[in-house]
Amino acid sequence: MTFSIVGYDPKTKEHGIAVASKFLSVGAVVPFAKAGVGAIATQSWANLDYGVKGLELLEQGHSPQEVFEQIRATDENFASRQIGIVDAKGRGFTFTGDECFDWAGGLAGENYAAQGNILVDHSTVENMEATFLQTEGSLADRLLSALLAGDAAGGDSRGKQSAALLVVKENGSYGGYTDKYIDLRVDDHEDPVVELGRLMKLHKLYFEGTKKEDIVEVSGVLEDEIRELLYRSGHLSREYADHDSILKALESYQYRENFDERVQPKGFVDVQVVEYMRLMK
Structure with a gap:
């Protein structure tokens, strides 16, 4: 059968x-x-x-x-x-x-x-x-x-x-x-x-672990986009939008969403996580 x-x-x-x-x-x-x-x-x-x-x-x-x-x-x-x-x-x-x-x-x-x-x-x-x-x-x-x-x-x-x-x-x-x-x-x-x-x-x-080519720096236009995505998801307050606050909120978001295997060192992010954030907005 x-x-x-x-x-x-x-x-x-x-x-x-x-x-x-x-x-x-x-x-x-x-x-x-x-x-x-x-x-x-x-x-x-x-x-x-x-x-x-x-x-x-x-x-x-x-x-x-x-x-x-x-x-x-x-x-x-x-x-x-x-x-x-x-x-x-x-x-x-x-x-x-x-x-x-x-x-x-x-x-x-x-x-x-x-x-x-x-x-x-x-x-x-x-x-x-x-x-x-x-x-x-x-x-x-x-x-x-x-x-x-x-x-x-x-x-x-x-x-x-x-x-x-x-x-x-x-x-x-x-x-x-x-x-x-x-x-x-x-x-x-x-x-x-x-x-x-x-x-x-x-x-x-x-x-699955992060591929080397998927690791990008959180800066410039990407940082601005991540800030907006974190605003919309309720993980970042507009009162605390400096670089360090964005990175802390991003790390918290990743652990909350179970991206344990994809969290990168401070200042970097896996583009697969960003793609997920875009789909969830």
């Missing part, structure tokens, strides 16, 4: 899964991943042991094929299951049981595995594969682009409801405490994959 793509980026060592379905909160069921180990999508009457035990077996050094064979041996309903696996070596594997509802199938290769069931037709999986292989950028960008391509090709034949994107890398979380780099979910929405794309843009804005 789902279509998904599992991927790996050998340069950044990131693993991830993008998934969509006519199913409430698919992100709570399908995707499993662990940094340095691999990623797994378990779907079609999803057996969550495929994710939990699958990662354990990958971590022990088993290949994706071996992982599936071991789990299948203890699952009498494996013919109804579908799974996609990519390990830490980039080996992709997909399986679709004979009892999965049409259209069902998958494609796998180096660094990816794409699969789906109860789809309009095979185009969804084929478009996901082609888009993932042809798209440049981060793993998250490639996975999301692939999911959008699959959605545009028809996707789940029953309709749309939820989507999710999970990407892991070592110390990738906010503050570096866990390996969960991106964990975005659209649990119930009329156009969940498009909405997931909107959330991804927000994730980049709030959690």
Whole structure:
């Protein structure tokens, strides 16, 4: 009842899964991943042991094929299951049981595995594969682009409801405490994959670090504009509009709006923050 793509980026060592379905909160069921180990999508009457035990077996050094064979041996309903696996070596594997509802199938290769069931037709999986292989950028960008391509090709034949994107890398979380780099979910929405794309843009804005070329000095015309924007947002009083007051108000604004990762040394600002301020006026 789902279509998904599992991927790996050998340069950044990131693993991830993008998934969509006519199913409430698919992100709570399908995707499993662990940094340095691999990623797994378990779907079609999803057996969550495929994710939990699958990662354990990958971590022990088993290949994706071996992982599936071991789990299948203890699952009498494996013919109804579908799974996609990519390990830490980039080996992709997909399986679709004979009892999965049409259209069902998958494609796998180096660094990816794409699969789906109860789809309009095979185009969804084929478009996901082609888009993932042809798209440049981060793993998250490639996975999301692939999911959008699959959605545009028809996707789940029953309709749309939820989507999710999970990407892991070592110390990738906010503050570096866990390996969960991106964990975005659209649990119930009329156009969940498009909405997931909107959330991804927000994730980049709030959690990606500043690019060197985006750092600019707060002076001249830009300082005048920032002063006006801070006035309008209620973060600066016209009684206190000198340079230092503007910089203090700007810093306060950034922390209040959760731009922790983009705050620059005194006297400078990330242009992405300024763009956000312009949109909010």
